[in-house]
Amino acid sequence: MALNAKKVPMGGGNKGPQQEPIEAGTYPCRVVQVLDLGLQPQRPYQGEEKPPAHEIMITYEFVDEFCLDEEGNEQEDKPRWLSETMPLRNLDSDMAKSTKRYNALDPNDDLDGDFLGLVNTPCMVTVSNREGTGKFAGKVYTNITNVSTMRPKEAAKCPELVNPHKVFELEEPDVEVLGSLPQWLQDKIKANLEFAGSNLEAALSGEAPKKEEPEEEQEEEETW
Numbered sequence: 631m632a633l634n635a636k637k638v639p640m641g642g643g644n645k646g647p648q649q650e651p652i653e654a655g656t657y658p659c660r661v662v663q664v665l666d667l668g669l670q671p672q673r674p675y676q677g678e679e680k681p682p683a684h685e686i687m688i689t690y691e692f693v694d695e696f697c698l699d700e701e702g703n704e705q706e707d708k709p710r711w712l713s714e715t716m717p718l719r720n721l722d723s724d725m726a727k728s729t730k731r732y733n734a735l736d737p738n739d740d741l742d743g744d745f746l747g748l749v750n751t752p753c754m755v756t757v758s759n760r761e762g763t764g765k766f767a768g769k770v771y772t773n774i775t776n777v778s779t780m781r782p783k784e785a786a787k788c789p790e791l792v793n794p795h796k797v798f799e800l801e802e803p804d805v806e807v808l809g810s811l812p813q814w815l816q817d818k819i820k821a822n823l824e825f826a827g828s829n830l831e832a833a834l835s836g837e838a839p840k841k842e843e844p845e846e847e848q849e850e851e852e853t854w
Contacts, residue, residue, distance in 0.1 A: 663689035668822025
Protein backbone atom coordinates (compact mmCIF):
# COMPACT_ATOMS: atom_id res chain seq x y z
CA MET A 631 0.00 0.00 0.00
CA ALA A 632 1.24 3.49 -0.81
CA LEU A 633 0.23 4.79 2.60
CA ASN A 634 1.70 2.04 4.73
CA ALA A 635 3.81 3.79 7.32
CA LYS A 636 5.98 0.81 7.76
CA LYS A 637 7.27 0.85 4.27
CA VAL A 638 -7.23 20.98 5.39
CA PRO A 639 -10.39 21.96 6.58
CA MET A 640 -13.04 20.44 4.35
CA GLY A 641 -16.75 20.88 4.77
CA GLY A 642 -17.85 17.58 3.27
CA GLY A 643 -19.47 19.41 0.37
CA ASN A 644 -21.51 21.72 2.62
CA LYS A 645 -22.36 24.99 0.85
CA GLY A 646 -24.76 26.37 3.44
CA PRO A 647 -24.32 29.35 5.75
CA GLN A 648 -20.96 30.20 7.28
CA GLN A 649 -20.35 27.93 10.27
CA GLU A 650 -18.96 29.11 13.59
CA PRO A 651 -15.67 27.56 14.75
CA ILE A 652 -16.00 24.39 16.79
CA GLU A 653 -15.62 25.14 20.48
CA ALA A 654 -12.27 24.06 21.92
CA GLY A 655 -12.45 20.64 23.55
CA THR A 656 -12.36 16.90 22.88
CA TYR A 657 -15.02 15.28 20.69
CA PRO A 658 -15.98 11.77 19.56
CA CYS A 659 -15.35 11.31 15.83
CA ARG A 660 -14.83 8.74 13.12
CA VAL A 661 -12.22 8.83 10.35
CA VAL A 662 -14.12 9.58 7.13
CA GLN A 663 -11.29 10.18 4.65
CA VAL A 664 -7.65 9.19 4.16
CA LEU A 665 -6.09 10.83 1.12
CA ASP A 666 -2.68 10.37 -0.45
CA LEU A 667 -1.38 13.82 -1.46
CA GLY A 668 1.92 12.60 -2.85
CA LEU A 669 5.33 14.26 -2.64
CA GLN A 670 4.79 17.90 -1.67
CA PRO A 671 7.12 20.88 -1.08
CA GLN A 672 7.58 21.82 2.58
CA ARG A 673 7.64 25.27 4.11
CA PRO A 674 11.05 26.53 5.28
CA TYR A 675 11.69 26.16 9.02
CA GLN A 676 13.52 28.97 10.80
CA GLY A 677 14.79 30.22 7.46
CA GLU A 678 16.15 26.86 6.34
CA GLU A 679 14.73 24.97 3.38
CA LYS A 680 13.19 21.56 4.08
CA PRO A 681 13.20 18.68 1.59
CA PRO A 682 9.89 17.59 0.00
CA ALA A 683 7.86 15.04 1.94
CA HIS A 684 5.10 12.54 1.13
CA GLU A 685 1.92 13.97 2.65
CA ILE A 686 -1.41 12.51 3.69
CA MET A 687 -4.68 14.12 4.74
CA ILE A 688 -6.93 12.60 7.39
CA THR A 689 -10.50 13.89 7.78
CA TYR A 690 -12.61 13.33 10.87
CA GLU A 691 -16.42 13.34 10.98
CA PHE A 692 -17.77 14.61 14.30
CA VAL A 693 -20.36 12.39 15.93
CA ASP A 694 -22.34 15.06 17.77
CA GLU A 695 -21.42 18.36 16.09
CA PHE A 696 -23.49 19.39 13.07
CA CYS A 697 -23.65 22.18 10.52
CA LEU A 698 -26.37 24.74 11.16
CA ASP A 699 -29.01 25.85 8.67
CA GLU A 700 -30.09 29.46 8.02
CA GLU A 701 -32.28 29.39 11.15
CA GLY A 702 -29.48 28.09 13.34
CA ASN A 703 -30.88 24.57 13.62
CA GLU A 704 -28.60 21.53 13.62
CA GLN A 705 -28.66 19.47 10.42
CA GLU A 706 -28.11 15.93 11.60
CA ASP A 707 -27.47 14.77 8.04
CA LYS A 708 -24.52 17.20 7.84
CA PRO A 709 -22.01 16.49 10.60
CA ARG A 710 -19.00 18.75 10.96
CA TRP A 711 -15.74 17.67 9.35
CA LEU A 712 -12.20 18.67 10.21
CA SER A 713 -9.03 17.67 8.38
CA GLU A 714 -5.32 17.70 9.04
CA THR A 715 -2.40 17.28 6.65
CA MET A 716 0.95 15.85 7.65
CA PRO A 717 4.10 14.24 6.25
CA LEU A 718 3.92 10.44 6.24
CA ARG A 719 6.86 9.07 8.21
CA ASN A 720 8.03 5.56 9.03
CA LEU A 721 6.39 4.20 12.18
CA ASP A 722 9.82 3.98 13.78
CA SER A 723 9.78 7.81 13.87
CA ASP A 724 8.21 7.98 17.31
CA MET A 725 7.83 11.76 17.44
CA ALA A 726 6.29 12.17 13.96
CA LYS A 727 2.68 13.35 13.89
CA SER A 728 1.74 10.56 11.47
CA THR A 729 3.12 7.96 13.91
CA LYS A 730 1.20 9.46 16.83
CA ARG A 731 -2.01 9.49 14.77
CA TYR A 732 -1.55 5.92 13.57
CA ASN A 733 -0.83 4.62 17.06
CA ALA A 734 -3.93 6.38 18.41
CA LEU A 735 -6.16 4.99 15.67
CA ASP A 736 -4.71 1.48 15.56
CA PRO A 737 -3.03 0.98 18.96
CA ASN A 738 -2.61 -2.77 18.45
CA ASP A 739 -1.26 -2.36 14.90
CA ASP A 740 -3.96 -4.67 13.56
CA LEU A 741 -3.62 -3.05 10.12
CA ASP A 742 0.15 -3.50 10.00
CA GLY A 743 0.81 0.18 9.33
CA ASP A 744 -1.81 0.67 6.60
CA PHE A 745 -3.31 4.16 6.88
CA LEU A 746 -5.94 3.43 4.23
CA GLY A 747 -7.53 0.88 6.53
CA LEU A 748 -8.18 3.49 9.21
CA VAL A 749 -11.38 4.85 7.64
CA ASN A 750 -14.45 4.46 9.86
CA THR A 751 -12.28 4.16 12.98
CA PRO A 752 -13.85 5.80 16.06
CA CYS A 753 -11.55 8.15 17.98
CA MET A 754 -11.39 11.20 20.21
CA VAL A 755 -10.26 14.46 18.56
CA THR A 756 -9.08 17.46 20.56
CA VAL A 757 -9.37 20.87 18.90
CA SER A 758 -8.29 24.40 19.77
CA ASN A 759 -8.97 27.79 18.21
CA ARG A 760 -6.56 30.54 17.24
CA GLU A 761 -7.08 33.93 15.67
CA GLY A 762 -5.34 34.72 12.41
CA THR A 763 -2.80 37.50 12.08
CA GLY A 764 -2.01 40.10 9.42
CA LYS A 765 -4.52 40.02 6.57
CA PHE A 766 -6.27 37.11 8.33
CA ALA A 767 -6.77 39.05 11.58
CA GLY A 768 -10.25 38.54 12.99
CA LYS A 769 -10.67 35.09 11.42
CA VAL A 770 -10.71 32.19 13.86
CA TYR A 771 -9.12 28.89 12.82
CA THR A 772 -9.90 25.52 14.41
CA ASN A 773 -6.87 23.24 14.72
CA ILE A 774 -6.56 19.59 15.68
CA THR A 775 -4.14 19.39 18.60
CA ASN A 776 -4.46 15.70 19.46
CA VAL A 777 -6.14 12.44 18.46
CA SER A 778 -6.55 9.70 21.04
CA THR A 779 -7.93 6.17 21.16
CA MET A 780 -11.62 5.80 22.01
CA ARG A 781 -12.30 3.35 24.82
CA PRO A 782 -13.74 0.06 23.50
CA LYS A 783 -16.95 0.50 25.54
CA GLU A 784 -17.54 3.92 23.95
CA ALA A 785 -16.42 2.78 20.49
CA ALA A 786 -19.05 0.02 20.56
CA LYS A 787 -21.75 2.67 21.01
CA CYS A 788 -20.26 5.25 18.63
CA PRO A 789 -22.72 6.22 15.84
CA GLU A 790 -21.77 5.17 12.33
CA LEU A 791 -20.57 7.59 9.67
CA VAL A 792 -23.24 9.74 8.06
CA ASN A 793 -21.19 10.29 4.89
CA PRO A 794 -19.57 7.53 2.80
CA HIS A 795 -15.91 7.16 3.64
CA LYS A 796 -13.30 7.87 0.97
CA VAL A 797 -9.75 6.72 0.39
CA PHE A 798 -7.40 7.81 -2.36
CA GLU A 799 -3.94 6.47 -3.13
CA LEU A 800 -1.62 7.46 -5.93
CA GLU A 801 -0.40 3.94 -6.70
CA GLU A 802 -3.93 2.87 -7.65
CA PRO A 803 -5.74 6.17 -8.26
CA ASP A 804 -9.53 6.24 -8.37
CA VAL A 805 -10.38 9.10 -10.72
CA GLU A 806 -13.99 9.16 -9.51
CA VAL A 807 -12.88 9.72 -5.91
CA LEU A 808 -10.44 12.40 -7.04
CA GLY A 809 -13.19 14.19 -8.94
CA SER A 810 -15.41 14.21 -5.84
CA LEU A 811 -12.87 16.25 -3.86
CA PRO A 812 -12.82 20.07 -3.68
CA GLN A 813 -11.05 21.61 -6.66
CA TRP A 814 -8.21 23.06 -4.60
CA LEU A 815 -7.47 19.61 -3.23
CA GLN A 816 -7.58 17.99 -6.66
CA ASP A 817 -5.13 20.64 -7.85
CA LYS A 818 -2.77 19.96 -4.96
CA ILE A 819 -2.77 16.22 -5.60
CA LYS A 820 -2.15 16.72 -9.33
CA ALA A 821 0.65 19.18 -8.53
CA ASN A 822 2.57 16.61 -6.49
CA LEU A 823 6.24 16.48 -7.45
CA GLU A 824 5.99 12.94 -8.85
CA PHE A 825 2.92 13.48 -11.03
CA ALA A 826 4.79 13.32 -14.34
CA GLY A 827 4.83 9.73 -15.58
CA SER A 828 2.74 8.53 -12.63
CA ASN A 829 -0.26 6.19 -12.54
CA LEU A 830 -2.41 9.22 -11.78
CA GLU A 831 -1.27 11.02 -14.92
CA ALA A 832 -1.98 7.86 -16.92
CA ALA A 833 -5.43 7.45 -15.35
CA LEU A 834 -6.39 11.05 -16.04
CA SER A 835 -5.31 10.69 -19.67
CA GLY A 836 -7.27 7.44 -20.06
CA GLU A 837 -4.20 5.24 -20.27
CA ALA A 838 -3.79 1.99 -18.36
CA PRO A 839 -1.74 2.45 -15.17
CA LYS A 840 1.83 1.29 -15.36
CA LYS A 841 2.83 -1.94 -13.68
CA GLU A 842 6.30 -2.66 -12.45
CA GLU A 843 7.93 -5.38 -14.49
CA PRO A 844 9.61 -8.09 -12.42
CA GLU A 845 13.35 -8.11 -12.71
CA GLU A 846 14.75 -10.92 -14.80
CA GLU A 847 16.91 -13.37 -12.96
CA GLN A 848 20.40 -13.47 -14.32
CA GLU A 849 22.59 -16.50 -14.14
CA GLU A 850 25.82 -15.94 -12.29
CA GLU A 851 28.95 -16.53 -14.27
CA GLU A 852 30.92 -19.43 -12.97
CA THR A 853 34.52 -18.69 -12.25
CA TRP A 854 37.05 -21.42 -12.24
